[in-house]
Amino acid sequence: TAGCGTTLITSRIYKGSWDVLAGINGFMAGQISVAAGVFYYYPGVAFCVGVIGGLSYLIWLQFSKIIIDDPLKSFAVHFGGGLWGIFSAPLMIRDDSLFYDLSYYRLQIVGWNAIGALVIILWTFVCFLLLFGLLRLLKVLNVPEDAARQGLDM
Numbered sequence: 001t002a003g004c005g006t007t008l009i010t011s012r013i014y015k016g017s018w019d020v021l022a023g024i025n026g027f028m029a030g031q032i033s034v035a036a037g038v039f040y041y042y043p044g045v046a047f048c049v050g051v052i053g054g055l056s057y058l059i060w061l062q063f064s065k066i067i068i069d070d071p072l073k074s075f076a077v078h079f080g081g082g083l084w085g086i087f088s089a090p091l092m093i094r095d096d097s098l099f100y101d102l103s104y105y106r107l108q109i110v111g112w113n114a115i116g117a118l119v120i121i122l123w124t125f126v127c128f129l130l131l132f133g134l135l136r137l138l139k140v141l142n143v144p145e146d147a148a149r150q151g152l153d154m
Contacts, residue, residue: 002050003030003057003081010058022058025077029057032081037089040096049088056080086117 007026011019033053034046041049060080061073068075090109091098098106135141 001027001030002047003027003033003054006030006051006054007058010055021073025061025073026054026057029053029077029081029084032078033085033088036085037093040089040093042094045092045094049084049092052088053081053084056084083117086113086120089113 004023004027007029008018008023011017011022030050030053033056034041034049037049038046057076057080060083061076064070064073064075064079070076087110089097090106090113094100098110132141
């Protein structure tokens with residue numbers, strides 16, 4: 001798909017080699033992005049949503065390297081693709097979106113989607129905080145010091 005092609009070409013340009021993992025993750029980010037309005041996009045628009053979903057994955061991948069230990073890069077796939085998907089639907093759905101009808105009502109829909117995205121982010125943060133806080137209190141997430149030094153990759 002478009003997300004896969006975008007990430008493969010970008011990784012080839014910046015790394016000098018083809019990155020299969022980036023292609024797979026870009027594919028998933030593109031699919032996640034398109035899922036919000038899959039029945040209502042024109043084919044060309046769906047392609048553009050997938051391309052931007054792949055780029056969103058790459059942007060959030062760089063951001064997640066700073067904050068999150070994520071060897072599978074699933075945060076960038078789901079957050080980047082999902083966040084763009086939330087905004088792409090009210091922007092690009094055929095005949096009923098901001099790009100086809102620039103009106104106050106369409107701007108309100110984008111605003112409501114922004115509030116929805118914020119609620120989803122906060123809900124997820126609270127659930128993860130409770131879950132991992134409880135696991136930390138129960139000392140379930142501890143790794144022996146020598147294993148941590150050696151590395152946990154198998």
